[in-house]
Structure formats: structure tokens, C-alpha cells
Amino acid sequence: MSSTTTSLYYATPSVTVMDNRGLNIRHIEYCRQTPGETAQTYISRQVFDTAGHLSDSYDPRLYSASLTDSTVKPNFSYRYDLTGALIYTDSVDAGPSLLLNDAALRPLQHYNADNVRKRYEYESPETGRGRVTAVYEKKSASEERCLERFVYASNTSEAKARNLFGQCVRHYDPAGLLQTNDISLTGAPVSVTRRLIKDAASPDILADWQGKNADVWDSRLDSENHTTLYTVDATGAVLTTTDTRGNRQRVSYDISGQLSGSWLTIKDSPEQVIVKSLTHSAAGLKLREEHGNGVVTTYIYDPQTQRLVGIKAERPSGHTAGAKVLQDLRYEYDPVGNVLKICDQAEETRFWRNQKVVPENTYRYDTLYQLISATGREMASAGQQDSRSPSPTVPLPADSSAFTNYTRSYRYDLAGNLTQIRHSAPATSNNYTTEITVSGRSNRGVQSSLTTKPSEVDALFTAGGQQKQLQPGQSLSWTARNELLKVTPVVRDGGRDDRESYRYDAGSQRLLKVSEQKTAGSMQTQQVLYLPGIELRTTATGGVIKEKLYVMTMGEAGRAQVRAQHWETGKPAEVSNNLVRYSYDSLTGSSGIELDGSGAVISMAEYYPYGGTAVWTARSVVEANYKTVRYSGKERDATGLYYYGYRYYQPWVGRWMSADPAGTVDGLNLFRMVRNNPVKYSDASGTEATEYNLYSSNNKNTVVYRVEPLVFSEKFTHTFIDNNNARIYYPQASASGKLPYRSAEGKNNPTYYETVQGKGYVNKLTAEEKKMQATGEPVNLKFIKSKITPSSKQGLSTYEYSRNYLANNSGQPLGTMGWLGFNSPERAYDFYQQKMANEGEKLTFVVKSFEIPSGVYKAIAETAITEHMRSTDLTAPINVDVVAAGQLGLQSHHLDLINKFAINGSARVYQGDDVNQLRSIVSYQSATRIKHSPLRDSESTQKTKIKFRNLLN
Template sequence: MNTSLFSKTPAVTVLNNRGLTILNVAYHRHPESPDVTTELITRHQYDTRGFLTQSADPRLAGAGLANFTYRTDLRGNVLRKQGADNGTTVSLNDVAGRPFMTVSNIGTTDNGTDDRHQAVTRTWQYEDTSLAGRPLSITEQVNGGAARITERFVYAGNTDAEKALNLAGQLVSHYDTAGLVQTDSIALTGVPLSVTRRLLKNADNADTVADWQGENAAAWNSLLDSDALITRTTADTTGSVLTTTDAQGNMQRMAYDVAGLLSGSWLMLKGGSEKVIVASLTYSAAGQKLREEHGNGVITTYSYEPETQRLNGIKTERPAGHAAGLKILQDLRYEYDPVGNVLKVTNDAEETRFWRNQKVVPENTYAYDSLYQLISATGREMANAGQQGCGLPPLTAPLPADSSTYTNYTRTYTYDTAGNLTQISHRAPATNNNYTTKITISNRSNRGVLSTLTENPAAVDALFTTGGQQKQLQPGQSLTWTPRNKLLKVTPIVRSGDADDSEIYRYDAGSLRILKVSRQKTGGSMQTQRVQYLPGLELRTTKTGDTQTESLQVIIAGDTGQIRLLHRENGDDQMRWSYDNLIGSSGLELDGEGNIISMEEYYPYGGTAVWTARSVAEAEYKTVRYSGRERDATGLYYYGYRYYQPWAGRWLSADPAGIMDGLNLFRMVRNNPLRFFDTNGLAPSEGKSQQTLGRPHIKAAKSLAAEQLSAAEKFLNNASNNDVALDIYKTFFGQHMEAEKLGLWKTQINNVSEGINKLDARKNVRYSPQKITESGEKSEAVAAEADITAFQHEGKIHINAYTHVLDKVKKNESLGVDHLAHILIHEMSHLRLGTDDNAYIGVMQHEGYHDLNAMLALLEPEKRQTGRGEPEETDKQRRARGSQDAVRNADSFTTATRYLAYTAKNADFYRHFAGQKKTFKPGSPSLITSPRWK
């Protein structure tokens, strides 16, 4: 590679005299014009209080427009956010920092006023302040429509029976947008042990909506389907799942090594015998996978670069002595540039072929511009591939045995200054498969569509809802969205006087898809395919007319769900093992004997380049493909929070997480689809190996954080502890605080605890070795970081976890898991309570000691300077101002709450704490001790 392209192209951050970022400067250089450098400036503006009011990317700033504008309250909480990509949202929280009301999907008229004809108002209702302040319901109203209660929350009481199931005070019945989720028992660690799902009646109909009116649970239950599907779980004392029994009675069993990493798994069908899924797993000292042996006898080994620990090899083989014979099935080799961009991928298990005077090597090469955006790629494709669209290329079956199947291709990619992919140029000279895909980008936002929909930038925004959801997939194919901006229905074929072809979807309260129904006219009858998604299980049925022609259970196993058992009532079962690449794309499928079922290769942004299988019938049952995601009949990939268009390299809707991954809400994985992949449609992660490294740390921190929050809440529930609790509260928030504040504190702890319990270390965490800036530069973190962001107030949590720092903290004897738990609670308080970062705890290099100077100094701020003629600030006013800063401070809340937990666990802690307080003076080097949580 030519390193001169990247010379003198730093990422520059310009600060004003208050230390606020006002400019982000990046330097763009392309290999085709290395002497031309374009300066790209992202601009930020602030109000007099230092709160962000506007951000504009280089493209929109040049047109005098902004990507986002903000209005905040006096504390800096965003009240109104206007986005060029996703419309305007108004949000109000209550005094406890909980969401109270949002109005979303507000558009803007040509004269700049609000257009509310698509606006959706959502309000939250809570328990009385004398109770725990838990949410009771959510009401939703589309402009001009009737208000609907879309969610209801029902909690267990305090009976002996409920206590025996660890349900006391817990959410046990959640009536949501899809039906009912009922929790029947919970482990002490917070793991649900028995969960029942019931769908709404007539859930297959897109017009069926949830509305839980009244206060009668019997009336709510009358709206539900009679099928109650129960998933049961057992877990160990750390919260690791030992067994799961799905809704059809099939049981999976897991085992772990001493580090808490998966070491083996087994599956037993209902009424059958146990089968080995994963026979063994071994890891490096850093927690990276080294070797994995599956139940089909196939072994996968992983290798890493010694200095960077980047994954550089994945080898899958049938070993000597295997019943099907020794064979290397896949041998992927990765080469990187110094910053981690993938330059070459070679599959040494495949042979070099020759056809039409070309040498077809089983390798892919990649090149990048100075912003690390992919600009060109080479590889091989099927000779009959044709132009990429929403369909798959023709299947080659059986598996090819000659060289005429493959040909070389080259792709080039073009982007605008905001990072929008605007053109994909494809060339395959041997087959004359040459074409260009163009994307038209709006002149007022980052919304974009294929040029087949419009070539006029001014017409693009009309093809989106006000919330940033695309309204047409292809010409004539309409898209319908829910009030929560989730894809509801795709209509690929419209028939006059006859039923349309369609695919509809239904989601739970957390935006997880739990139902898909596809209807397609074949011949003279309508074929209906239905999929219901449950934990570890998919229930798939097919009907032709009113006659059911297939009933299939797809049992999902393995640490990342890469193993699927197709179980039919007639016993014609098939186990399918999927073997993937660096970003999780399923490239190789093997059966229970280790023989090849299918092989698939992908273009960089998705789309299938090579598609071959041993039979057409088996190929039809492959559903998980690019990036380990499910491909729908529409050609869209379902990622969780969004759908992805691989033929355009763009998301179908604006990012519900907002600017977590930058100002462009439609850009896919920072235009670097080889280095990054997306786990849920919100933001990219870097490399699968980082998940293996970071997940155990997050799981351990979550378990400890949940335990400490529970202990603190129980301590506050006992009125005899009020004096001690109030003393701790006054220490961190001001001596004038009264006992009534303890009720609010308990509500806040419950709120944060709920967020911690919802955190999934696999699904909700984006793992990277270290922080990456917008331009791709690495930012060395000086402390463990885990940024948590709320999206659309849907209760879901997302974390950016930097694995090299997490590992460093975990191994530090003075910090360890205890400090990682502190970080999780701290960051969760930002999300759930709207806290700020005004001061941090000082963690000393002595086990169990905290330096509280910075936090306690908040209570004694410097006297505020006043202007001529203005009254001087009194000491009372000064301390009140300091107390307000402390109450809003994330580390003050976190430390005070954890000190409650320490006291609950060991009364000697409080006695020592109270004794040290007597001699503690702000500004002194005195330390407050906190024994490690044993």
C-alpha cells in the first residue's frame, strides 16, 4: 500500500476558549488524485451556557444548513432536537429524570414552521411517589387519531409465594405492542427463569394494533391469542445460563470454563437423546477463541497477529480420522494495514481456477481513501451473477466441479463529503457484467434513494416519512411504517381486484421482531409463510391457500446462533453448522456429517457474489447470510433496530440511536464494511475477536452492579436504616438535605437497576479495542469508558466498550470488577437519570480506597463573580448551587449508592466512613476507604 496517501491527514479538533469542540477537521485524499487534498470541516455551535445548539457536516454546512439543532433546559437536557435526517422530536422528563412525554415525527414546512400531520405523542404514567415510582403504562397518539395505551406494566406484590419465585416488586406482566410477556420466576442474579409469550389475536394482520384500555387485566387478556409459549432457563450463581428449554420442549445445555467462557453445549429434542453441539472450546489468556470443535467432528482454529491481536486466520477442517475424510473446508487469511483496515482476504482451501484467459484466485483485495472509506474491491463472482439487485443470483447446484463457474470482478465506490455512498461501479470483463448503481442524495439531508426512484435531489425527501423512513423500496413497492418508526409492511406487488403480495412484521416493546408473515401468489393460490421468533427457536409454517404444507421448528444453538437444527414433525431433521468470517457473514454450511451443504461469498457491502449448494431444496432453507443477519424475501437484511439495503449500501431508515455513530444517520459502518460490522442496526463494532475479549468483563460488571443496586435499594426499604442513609446522602449532596429525599433516591436506584438488568452483554454492547474518531483515528482512552445512549426512550441500552481498557482495569488489583461495576452504574445514570459529569471519584493505587476530594468540592464552589450593581452571592446561595451540581453528578450518585450497598453488606464500613468524615477536609489528601465487594 502507498502510505504517502495518508501522510499529513490528521484528525484535528478545534476547541474554543471554554474547551468546547467547535470544529472537527478531516483531510480527504483519494488514490486516483493523491495530490489533491480536500479539507472537510464539521461545525458545532453553543449557547452562552456552553450547551450544544447546532452541528453541521461539511456538505450541509456549505449549503448553510445544519444536521441537528438543539434547544435545552437550564440543566442542558435536550428539550427539542431537529434533525435533517430524522425530523424533530420534543422530549420532556419529570423531576426524577424519567421520560414524561415525547412528540416525534415532526416535520418542517417550506417556511420553517412545524408540520405535525405525522406527529406521534407518547406519554409515560408512573406509580405514586410514595411507591417505587415504576412505570405503569405508555400512551401513544398519532396526530388526529385516538390515544392508545400501547404498553402496560404489572408488578408482583410481596406475598410469600412471590418471594419464593424472587418476583417481589418485579415486572411480571408486560403488555406490549405484540401481546404479553409474562415473567413467572427470576433467579437471584436477575436472570428470568420462566417467561411466557402470548401474541395478540389476529397478529398476522397488519391492521391489528395493541390498545390496553381500562384497568381490567381480564379484558386485556381477552385480546390475546390462546397459545402461551413458555421458555424456561436455569442459571448459575454468576448469572450464566446453564440450560434453556424452549417453547416446544427442546433443551439446550451449556458448560463454562473457570473464566466464565463457554466450553461446550448440547441439545436434546423433546423426547429425544442429547446431541453434542459444541464439543470443546479453548481460549487464549486474553479470552480469544483458539480452537472450536463441533458435534459434526469439524474443527475451527483461530490465529491472531502477535502485536495487535487482530484475527488473521480462520481455518475449518475435518481432521484426520473423521468419518467423511480429512479435508480443509475453509482457510481464511487476513492482511491488514497498520490501523486495522483489511487489505486482503484469501481462502487457501479453494483452488486457483482459469477461465477465458483469466486467472481466478480465491482472494479479495481492498483499497481505501485517507478517511479509511472503502473505494475499491476485487474478488470473484459467479459467471452468471448478473446485476446486483434485491434478489439472489442464480443458484449453482450441485456444487461446481469446473472452472467455468467463477470470474473476476472489480468494484469502485464513490462518496460525497458527508459520507454518503453515491455510486457503485461494477466491472466483470470476462462476462461483460458491467453496470453502475447510482444513489441520489437529498440536497437538504443525508436521505438517499436509488436513482431509479428519482434523479432529482430536491425530490428525495418526499420519498421519506418525517421521521426518516423510506416509503418505497423499488418503483411500485411501497413501505408502511408503525408510529414507532418500525417497518410494518412491504408490498412488492400490487394487484387490482386481487390480493397483493406482501410481507408484514410485528415487534415487541424493545423493537425486537417477533413475527413475520409473507404472502405471495403462486399459480392460482396464495402461499403464506409465517415465522414466529422466540428465544432459541423459530416456528416456521407454510400454507398454500388454507392447507398447511409445512411445519418446521428451527432451533438456534451456539454462542452466536450459528448452529441451526431444522426439526420436522415427521422426523426428517437436519443439523446445519454455519462457519463465518471476520464480520460474521455465513460463508460455509456443513451438515451433521461434516459435508458441505452450501457455500456463499459476498460483495463488500452485502449482496451475494458466489452462491452454490449441493441441492436446490437445501439451499432454500438458508436464511442467515451477510453479517450473520437474516435475509427477508424482500432482499432486505434485518438487523434488529433497522433494515439494510445491500444493493445500495444504505440503511432503510434513520438511526434510532441518533448521532451515536456520527451526523449521517444512513451511513453503513463508516463506509468500511470489512473492518466494521453492525450487530443491531445502531452502530458498528470492530472485529468479532473484540466481542470475545470484552463480553466476560461486561457480564461480570453487570452481575456485580445489579447485586450492589439491589442491596442499596433493600437498605433504603428498611426504615430503621434512614439515619445512616440520610447521613450518606448529606455527605454527597449537601447537609441541608431532608429525609424526604430518600424516597426520590430509592426511585432513582430502581430506575438505574432496571436499566442494568436489561443490559445484554452480547446484544447491547459494541466492542472495540479503543475509541475510534470520525476520521478513523484511534483515541487512547485514559480510563475505562462505556458510553451509554438512549434511543427513542424505548428502554433499550447500548454501550460502547473499549476492550483494551476494560481488560486493563479488570487486571488492576486496585480496581478490578468493582470499578467496572462503578462505570456501568455511572453510565446508566446518564441514560436513566440524565446525570452530568461535573466531578469524578479519584481511584487510588491502594486497594479499596477512594479519593472523594473532587466530588465533595462540588458542595463548596467558588463564589460566583457578579457584575456591577448586582447583589453578591450569599454563602447559602453558593452552597445551594454546589448542591445542585452534586445532585446532577453521575459519580456522586454512583458512589453514594454503592456506599449504601457497602454498608448493607458490612456495617463496619459505615462506622469507618463516619469516623473518617470527622477529620476529612476538602482539598486534603485524606482518603475514604471502601472495602472491595467480596
């Protein structure tokens, strides 16, 4: 980084203000775009109630407005029940939400901003194990519908032969039926069938599984079965996938669990190699991979930061198509990992209209690491883009007149809303500005073509934060679950409208897309059915099917996204059948250069930072028309929107169409795209910005296991896991609190509450509570949420942020939360067996688990102490009755970090016979070593070692 760039950050610290309880009540940041200018102060505010619960959160824009206008609401308001559990949330972006749990802390009723009530039914204790059996939905004054039904296998010989006993074997959902036919010994499904509801292509058909008669439910289903078959190894990893049309994908893994090869067999055709070989470094980073088309990709990393600095894809010497460097991307970063420059050294520098057009992109950021300027090249024919897709240049460019330089600048408000995109390409006079109008009372925003008045913006959204118009006159309809149901780009009086509609499964993942468009006096209907490993695409005109295309989507293909196209009918003459298309990604996952099975170039694309196509060339228009995966590696619909999984994205305005369903996981602004840094971050599913990691493992989370009493008891544990949302709670810190202690020699069976120095997270027991503890009765304690709020993560990887956070908060009160083996299910199983076999134990135990990002786990594992260190640190975790050497002792700052990053909905409880499943769950040992803290160096040779899959995500 140059000295000029460094000076930009002078006197721009991140400041956290705490009250006398240690609660973060202010967060101050300073924003500057150019060196020397006065930095703008951004103040975020948080309000806590008397119990220490967060009650209100303001972003800098709404906090500033609230100082002069008392009617301005906070971004988020929270309300809790008498136990401290969150039950009500009110968001200016997503509206209010109320969740009521039953006595077992299971969701019972949920109300959202659009006046939709969701109701859950469970098995009774007399007839079952308390599992969910149905989900009902009622919107406003409409009749209540049963949207989901769960049917579990009973104790029959057939069910046990298929390993189905106790499992959900028939799940009726909004799309139809998902049936599990067989399960392996590891718990992985090996045969799954999907059936659609009748007339699923119509958005007006709604699922309703009322009653108790399965025959009636099945009568509402289409007769066609779509069955997918899997084979798995002893660890549960999928080895082969046979899709519903008989095509087979096969993969292999090396001893560390990394992909080592993959193959595809199109039905009635010989098997072909997709990934021929892969090589990784000792740190688990990908170094080299060779695909079935003979193209070799090599990776270069900075030796100090391990950041990717080079990707080269080439046809090597001896290739049948001739040796050629196809792509040679070089990356430059600033110290915190923001990308400053990307250069493709495989492309030529060109000259046109007295300008030098270099194949590189440069980027500039403000002190909040928001992208404020980008330069690059675009096609000379490029114009202003909206929902319409630009036409490709055909054939592939061969002269210097194809490209020109462009500059884009971006402007944001205090809440991080993108408010302006200014585009300039002087050589072609392609100059324009896109304005975004943002509400003055929320972060809802629309392109100024819909309105220029902030006071009118909120009316263009539903109460739950879903945009109601795409462009003027183009309406959007949404389901009761806040899923995009239908887009109507053309409305006709007295005739059928053009429209695109969608249907989703129980997990809100798109299963069906139907596009209807009037062409030459008749309606053309294009339908896509998304199934595991394959897309079934049909095109009909006037009700007559003209084309049937099956697109095989490879699940494991290394760096490339690989799609094979097989036509049953209607194959274009210009395209060969069974065409395999290798799409090579950029740092953020965008589909760049596309090659065929022989290594020849099919197409090439470059994108503006927030989306939109800058360069789009292909060897034929027909082949270009069948390219659906583009920016960020996502599918672009006919509407111009990109489908990400949980949300749709508008690239021409750099905003999401709806509020983030994951809440504040990515900040208070629920419409902001990837923290306004689309060069560094991508979003895999539409819920959270992450650094796209194309050079390491696909698994980005670590599963955490812990043995706990079924009923909470202070005697055994000072924390527990909430099974509904994977959040940890622990008792309030007390100056007179005491920590578990035993002598270093371990000769005596110690008492639980010997005094040690410092504050602990265990409240001092009263005389009555001690009596309860002695008899094994649960002791009631007051639980609070974390009091140490982590500082801004902006600009850092999860691992970097976690290390910094732990270092900055290491002086906080100590805790004694012990996690056995942390991510080892085998260790959890062994410890569970020890506890259950202990004759003096009066408690019933279970094993609980949830997921956290692997970068968070790595940082904790490097800083936590273990039970073995009891001789040097009295706050190390202990177990009085059994030996558990090697478990990690988590202190308060560790717990706070986990609370921030725990994956919602990932929690699971193993009890009774379910605990046996832990023996078949695989945990991987990465080649990357954990850098132990000095306290832990002496234990590095112990037989129990910490396992993790290193991802540095």
C-alpha cells in the same frame, strides 16, 4: 503497508479547532483517494450556546452548503431547559423530537417528527414505588392507545415463593403479553411465557390495553402459550434453555466464564454435542474449537497487534468424512487495522477465458478509511442484483468455469453518503453502475430508479426519516414507533396484494413475520414466530397448512451459527429431518461455508463488501432454499432486506432504510452503513458500527458501579449519573476551584477544600453554601456537559481510540471522581454498607450503575490513579470516613470519554432492599493483565484488584 500506500496519507492530519472556552468548534479532515492528488478539505462545525451546551452540528457537506445558502439547516440542533437538560432535538435526517420529564427526571411525554405523542404513567407515591405502569401513544388525529401495560407482583406468599415480589410479572406490549412466571435468586428469569395478540398476523390489528381490567386485556390474547424455561447457576449465567416445543439447549463455562461446551437435545431424540471443546490464550483470545460435527477451527493472531490473521476450519485426520481443509482464511491489515487482503488458501486458483481467478479479495481505502475499491471473484452467471436473491449454483462447483474476477468501486459525498457503486467483470460483460440520489438538505438517499433529483428525495421519506418506497411501486408502511410494518412488492387491482408484514415486542425486536404471495391462483402464507431459542415456521396454501418447521437456534455455539431444522409436517424428501447446519462466519460475521452434522459441505457463499451475493453454491436447491442467515450473519427477508434488530438494510445500495434510532452514536449521518468500511466493521443491531469479534467473549460492555447520595450533595461527590440516559454531569471548572485533600499520613480528619495546584471541578463554596454543607443540605451547583470533545475514532478499535484520546488529553484540568472497584458489584455493596453504617453520615446512599464498552474501561483502568496513591498524587480519590483503597480516580478526560461511550438506557439505581442484589451479580476476572501506569505499579499487589472482561472491541 507499501510506501506507495503510505504516501497516500501524507499531509492529511485530523485537526480540531477550539474556541477560548476549550470547546471544539471545527473539525478538519483531508480526503485523498490516490497518492499525489490534492486532498479535499472536509470541515465539520459545532456551535455552542453561552452556557457551553452544544446547540448546532454541521457535517462537511451541509456546512459547505450553509456558507452560500442560509436556509440550509444543521444536521442536528439541540435545545435545553433551565437546568441544562436536553429536551429538544431537531435532525435533518430523523426530524424533530421533544422529551419532557417530570420532577423526578422520569420521561413524561415524548413527541416525534411524525406527530406521535408517547405518554408515560407511573405509580403514585401513595400506592407504589413510582414504577412505570402504562405507556400511551397517540398519532395525529387518531385516538390515544395504551400500547404497554406493566403489572407488578404484590407481597403474597406465592409471589415470594417464586421470587417475584416487586417484579414486573405481566408486560402487555404491541405483540401481546410477556409473562414472567419464576425468577431465580440471582434475579434471572427461569420461566417466561409469551402470548400473542389475537389475529397478530394482520398488520391492521393494533394493541390497545385501555382500562384497568386484566380479564379484558387477556380476552384480547390468543389462547396458545409459548413458555421458555431456564436453569441458571449461582452467578445468574444460563445453563439450560428449554424452548416452547420441548427442545433443550445446554452449555457449560470454564472458571474464567468462557464457554467450554454446548449441547442440543431435540425433543424425543438423544442429546448431541454442538461445541465439543474450546481453548483460549492467556489474553482470552480463542485458539482452537471443535464442533460436534468433528470440524476443528484454529486461530492465528499477530503477536504484536493481536489482530486475527488466520482462521482454518478442517476435518482432521481420522474424521469419518475424510480429512480435508474446508476453509483457510488469511488476513492482511494496514497499521490502523483496515483489512487489505483476504485469501482462502483452502480454495484453488482457477483459470477461465485467459484470466487467472485467485480465491482472494483485496481492498483499497481513502484517507478517511472509507472503502473505495474492492476486487474478488464471482460466479460467471452473476448479474446485477437488487431486492431479488440470485439462484444458487448446484451442485457444488467442480470445474474452472464457475468463477470470474470482478472489481467494485465506490464514491461518497462530503457527508459520507455512498452515491455510486460501479461494478466491472470484463470476462462476462457483467458491468453496471448503481447510482444513489441524495437530498441536498439531509442525508436521506434513494436508488436513482426512484428519482434522480435531489430536491425530490425528502418527499420519499416520512418526517421521521423512514423510506416510503422500496422500488418503484413497492410501498413501505411504518409503525408509530418507526418500525417497518409492511412491504407491498406487488399491488393488484381488485385482488389481494403480495405483502410481507411484521410485528414487534416492546423493545422493537421482531417477533412475527408474515409473507403472503399469490401462487398458482391461491395465496401462499409463510409465517415465522421468533421465540427464545426457536423459530416456528409455517407455510399454508389457501388456508391449509402444508408445512410446519421448527428451527432451533443455538445461543452459544462458538464461531459457528448453528441451526437445527425439525419438520412436524411437510418435510421435503430431499432433506433429512433434524438436520443440524453449522454456518462458519467471516471476519465481519457473514455466513460463509455451511456444514452438516457429519462435516460435509451444504453450501458456500461469498459476498460483496456492502452485501449482495458474489458466490452462492449448494449441494441441493432444496437445502439452499432453507438457508435464511447470510450477509453479516443476518436474516434475509423475501423483500431482499436484511433485518438487523432495530433497522432494515438495503444491500444493493449500501444504505439503511431508516434513520439511526440511536442518534449520533455513529456520526451525524444517520443512514451511513458501518462508517463506509464494511470489511472491518459490522453492525450487531442496526445502531452502531463495531468490529466483529468472533474470537473472544460475547460480552462487549462493562458495568460501572458507584455509591452516591440519593439526593446530590457536593460534600460527597462531584459528579452524578443521570438515571435516564447514563450520562455523567459535573460542575464547571474554576481557576479558584479546590479539590478534596487529606494528608498523606491520613492522621487527621481533613477538611474538604484544602487548596491544591491546578484547576478542579469543584466550585468554591460561598459562606452560605458552607453552612448548608455543614448541615447536610444539598448545595446547588451549575452543571455542564463535557467540554473536551474526543477526536475522530475512525479506523481504530474502541480500546485503541480510548488510549490515544486519554494520552492526547492528559493535560486537562484534574477531577476527583472516584469509582469504587469500578466494575465490581461486590465492592460497591461493601462500600454502601460502610457508608450506611457510619454513625456520623447524614446522607442516604444508593448504588448507581451503567454500561460502557469494555475497551473504554480497559483504557481508563490502565491510566487512572487510585486512592492508595494519595501519598504521591494529591488528586487521587479519597473517602474521609471509610477506607476505599483501590478505587479509581477519574480525571476530566476520563469523564469525557465515558460521556461519549455510555450506553443509553443502561443506567440503574439500587436502593433499599434492591442493594442486596449486588451480592449475586457476577464480575469476571480476565486472564489478560492491565498494563498499569507507573503510578499504579506499586499497588498491583493490593488485595483489591480491578476486575474486567477484556474484549478489545
